[in-house]
Amino acid sequence: MWSDPEPPAQLAMTEFYAEHVHSHIHANPHQTLQKYRRRICSELAKFDISIEQLRDKTILDIGSGWQAIVFQELGCRQVYHLDINAKHVDFLNRYIAENGIKNIISEQADISSSLGSAHHIDLAFVAGVYHHLADREGFLSKLLPNMAANSDILFRVYRAGTWSRWLVAMLRTASIGRLTPEQLLSAYRLLHPYALDNQFVGDLIDDLLTPQWLAFRPQQFIADAERLQLKWQCSAAAFDFDFSDQDENFRVKWHIDDPIAINPSNRLIATGQALTENALPTPEIAELAGKLTKLLASLSHYPKRDAATVLVALYFLVRKHSGVDAYRGQIADAAPNPKLADWRIAQLDASLTYFRDWLKQ
Numbered sequence: 001m002w003s004d005p006e007p008p009a010q011l012a013m014t015e016f017y018a019e020h021v022h023s024h025i026h027a028n029p030h031q032t033l034q035k036y037r038r039r040i041c042s043e044l045a046k047f048d049i050s051i052e053q054l055r056d057k058t059i060l061d062i063g064s065g066w067q068a069i070v071f072q073e074l075g076c077r078q079v080y081h082l083d084i085n086a087k088h089v090d091f092l093n094r095y096i097a098e099n100g101i102k103n104i105i106s107e108q109a110d111i112s113s114s115l116g117s118a119h120h121i122d123l124a125f126v127a128g129v130y131h132h133l134a135d136r137e138g139f140l141s142k143l144l145p146n147m148a149a150n151s152d153i154l155f156r157v158y159r160a161g162t163w164s165r166w167l168v169a170m171l172r173t174a175s176i177g178r179l180t181p182e183q184l185l186s187a188y189r190l191l192h193p194y195a196l197d198n199q200f201v202g203d204l205i206d207d208l209l210t211p212q213w214l215a216f217r218p219q220q221f222i223a224d225a226e227r228l229q230l231k232w233q234c235s236a237a238a239f240d241f242d243f244s245d246q247d248e249n250f251r252v253k254w255h256i257d258d259p260i261a262i263n264p265s266n267r268l269i270a271t272g273q274a275l276t277e278n279a280l281p282t283p284e285i286a287e288l289a290g291k292l293t294k295l296l297a298s299l300s301h302y303p304k305r306d307a308a309t310v311l312v313a314l315y316f317l318v319r320k321h322s323g324v325d326a327y328r329g330q331i332a333d334a335a336p337n338p339k340l341a342d343w344r345i346a347q348l349d350a351s352l353t354y355f356r357d358w359l360k361q
């Protein structure tokens, strides 16, 4: 049996995204901007928010800064951008200066304790962020009083009970605090030496190593809205577990009539409680989950190189990769797999048997 000398230091959220994730998925700025233009239009359309409605509005964006650029392009009156990561803020401030933009303010802040100068917000675009916050009550207690009357918060959140989120929650038990981005990248290059899929690589490192990762259920956001006496809108399909082709994210909109009437401080919110249910299996796959747990626990007895290779190989079942698509059980442009959930479960089971026997030798 093997023991590695030092476990890797825990990665810090202040550096994680710019250094290890966005450097891959935002490698081509032109493609990135196009992706964010498409994404924002499609997210707004899901709630029937028209571009015209946003023209005289104040927007809050949190993240890499590309969303702020798109909201500004769409003609919003004022855009506030926040991120915990200085590089994202520096990038956006350079972009603002180079393009003579006057109505974006970008500031470094941990949104759980400060919203910088953002206030009187008409639309808070909280996409891909809430599930990475350790202190969600802190964030809401800053956000809600800074919303304008008749405003909206649009959340896009990881959905518990979907295939990719369930499997990632499990795989993280063997990656967090053990492996580094470099070890995952080396394993990826060994398994897939032909071409680099930047999106896949960025998602792989994000999913397996982001310091804070949670998955929620739509009911929790609805319960919170009702506790806070806010109107809500959510068209996510109702299910607890569905391992077929369900979207791994869901969207909810909260509407704030009057921010002064809300008091978030003295209520226990459902999305604020620390969640440990992320990786709970359905009864039907309890045996498979047990087998996976056992294999993942055993990885700590092997060299990091072997652990990373097994994890990356299993991650090919988490999402699609250009050309090879184990995630959907098909190659390139083959017809959709008609029994996707069954295929995924069988494929994972076969992979676990294979790796268990391989490691034992």
Ligand SMILES: C[S@@+](CC[C@H](N)C(=O)[O-])C[C@H]1O[C@@H](n2cnc3c(N)ncnc32)[C@H](O)[C@@H]1O
Pocket (backbone or CB within 6 Å): 013, 017, 018, 062, 063, 064, 065, 066, 067, 082, 083, 084, 085, 088, 109, 110, 111, 112, 127, 128, 129, 132, 133
């Ligand atoms: C998955 S990324 C993407 C967010 C957004 N969808 C985008 O593409 O710009 C999550 C972002 O949230 C930021 N973040 C995480 N925790 C934060 C916190 N407590 N305060 C401010 N920003 C935070 C990270 O630095 C990262 O840029």
